[in-house]
Amino acid sequence: MNSEKDFKDALKAKLNEKHFQFDEAGWEKASQMLDASREEKKRPFPFLLLSGILVLVSVIGFYIFKPVSETSAKEIAVANTGANNAARKQILTGETTSFIGSNKNSASISKETDLKTSNETEKSINNSTEKITTAYKINVKAKNTKTKKSRQVTGKTKKENKVNENNLVAVTPKKEKSRNTVSKNNFTTQSMVKHDNEETVKNETVKVKTNNTIPEANHVLPSEVTPQKITPVTTLNNNTIDSVKNTIAATETPKKDSLPKPVVKEPVHFISFEAGTNYLFGWNNPGKKDANGFNLVVGLNYSNIVTKKINFSIGIHYTTVRNLSYSNYTVKTTRYNFGEESDVMVFTPTTLHYLVTPIRVSYALDARNVFGLACNVGYLFNVNSNVELYSQTANQKSSSTVLRTSGYLQGFKTIDTQLSVFYRRNLSKDLCLHTEFMYGMSDVKNNAFFSSSVKEKNVGFKFTLIYNLFKK
Structure with a gap:
């Protein structure tokens, strides 16, 4: 009975405690629950x-x-414009590159460098030169009787050919239609000449320079060139040169204005x-x-x-x-x-x-x-x-x-x-x-x-x- 009484007293005291102790086993169980969570x-x-x-x-x-970078339209336009400006300058100044050669007619021919100009400039120059050539033909017919006696034609001998070597300058052959260019010093136009011989250069253009000792209206042509078809050459005055320059400037201005603006x-x-x-x-x-x-x-x-x-x-x-x-x-x-x-x-x-x-x-x-x-x-x-x-x-x-x-x-x-x-x-x-x-x-x-x-x-x-x- 004492043991039973002692057990009840211990249990009663345990229950009456103010704070129930949280023993080590309880902490271990709580830790396991936290780990599980x-x-x-x-x-x-x-x-x-x-x-x-x-x-x-x-x-x-x-x-x-x-985006992939591309060459801008402005750079292309500037490159083309630079080339065209150089070509126009060469036309106005009459700059040529010539060389001395000989053909079957023993005439001295020089070649002019090829000018890469735009289609618009070529058209404008062709229109101007066609008008000048037409006017010249009419003038030549009127003065033909007056100037016939003053014209001198060189013979077929070699001496005569040597005299006229300084009067001929050849320009670059073109496969396109003939066009006239302007010379700054003598103010003369080119004449497109088609060679008859297939072995020689085709479509060569011959430009005749006027001699200081010969009157402006008289142009000496070698007789060796007579089998070829020659277009008459005329002397341009200052007014004609100015009109050609104005035509070139008129075609150049719209190009500058039409350049696309750079796009950023x-x-x-x-x-x-x-x-x-x-x-x-x-x-x-x-x-x-x-x-x-x-x-x-x-x-x-x-x-x-x-x-x-x-x-x-x-x-x-x-x-x-x-x-x-x-x-x-x-x-x-x-x-x-x-x-x-x-x-x-x-x-x-x-x-x-x-x-x-x-x-x-x-x-x-x-x-x-x-x-x-x-x-x-x-x-x-x-x-x-x-x-x-x-x-x-x-x-x-x-x-x-x-x-x-x-x-x-x-x-x-x-x-x-x-x-x-x-x-x-x-x-x-x-x-x-x-x-x-x-x-x-x-x-x-x-x-x-x-x-x-x-x-x-x-x-x-x-x-x-x-x-x-x-x-x-």
């Missing part, structure tokens, strides 16, 4: 891998789709850095409001200008939802040892961590004001919680211990989606202010898990600055 946490590795691939694809696309290509690919804050209105729980306040927002964006007005962008951002305290989850373990004993763990989430992918389409009203729509898809990868540990016996609670832990994701949905409208103000060429109104489309919590009937949606404003790091 950590094993259940979800890893953010898949989403982090997807985010890394997205950023890598954006950077590769930035360098692959850069605007960049179409951008990689930008965005940082700022958002303000959430919070969740209206019974008797208490939580998840309201300011939260950090930071991330990268890739933008592409589709047209002059429309822009598309996608990015990866990090943000949080703080100030949670209303909902909690309790884990209770009961054992029977000299009565009923319970080990209790209470999890209270405080902060949610999200990786968000904003997909935006914007329309530029002008150079500074931009409006747009966006869809934000968030992935929950971590939750910070406070864990309270205590033991309970016969409705008595022992002293509690509070620990901080992370990774306990139970009771929250992994994906959170928001729709938003935004306004962007361009402060400078590479810096802009971004304001956005967000409205959550899904419930953040699992109401059945937390025994709640309130819909927790993330609704609020976002204020960020966007700076262009790279553009192409």
Whole structure:
């Protein structure tokens, strides 16, 4: 009986103690429960891998789709204009490159360098020279009887050919139709001569210079050239030269005016850095409001200008939802040892961590004001919680211990989606202010898990600055 009495007294004293001791076995069991909860946490590795691939694809696309540089129209036009100007200058100054040779008629012929002029200049010069040639033919017919006696024709002897060697200058053969060029010193035009012999140079043009001792109206031609068809050569006065120069200038001026203006290509690919804050209105729980306040927002964006007005962008951002305290989850373990004993763990989430992918389409009203729509898809990868540990016996609670832990994701949905409208103000060429109104489309919590009937949606404003790091 003494032993039974002693047992009852000990049990009664144990139950009447003010604080029931949390022995080593209880701490070990609590540690095992915490380890078990950590094993259940979800890893953010898949989403982090997807985010890394997205950023890598954006950077590769930035360098692959850069525009290919081409020679500008201005450089081509300037090159052509420079060549034409050199050709016109050579026409007006009468510069030629000649060489001495001999043919079957023993006449000295020099060749003139080929002038690469534009079609418009050739047409204008041909028109002018055709008018001059026509006028000359009429004049020659009128003066033919007067000048017939004064004309001298060289004979077929070699001595006569030597006398006339200085009176002949040959210019470059052309396969095109004959055209007349102007000489600056003697003011004479060229005559296109077609050679009869196939072995010699074809389509050679012969230009006859007037001798200082011979009158201007008299031109001495060698008799050896008589089998060939020769176009009469005339002397031009100053008025005719001025008219030809004016014609060339008239064709050159429109070319200079028609040169395309240089086009500066605007960049179409951008990689930008965005940082700022958002303000959430919070969740209206019974008797208490939580998840309201300011939260950090930071991330990268890739933008592409589709047209002059429309822009598309996608990015990866990090943000949080703080100030949670209303909902909690309790884990209770009961054992029977000299009565009923319970080990209790209470999890209270405080902060949610999200990786968000904003997909935006914007329309530029002008150079500074931009409006747009966006869809934000968030992935929950971590939750910070406070864990309270205590033991309970016969409705008595022992002293509690509070620990901080992370990774306990139970009771929250992994994906959170928001729709938003935004306004962007361009402060400078590479810096802009971004304001956005967000409205959550899904419930953040699992109401059945937390025994709640309130819909927790993330609704609020976002204020960020966007700076262009790279553009192409």
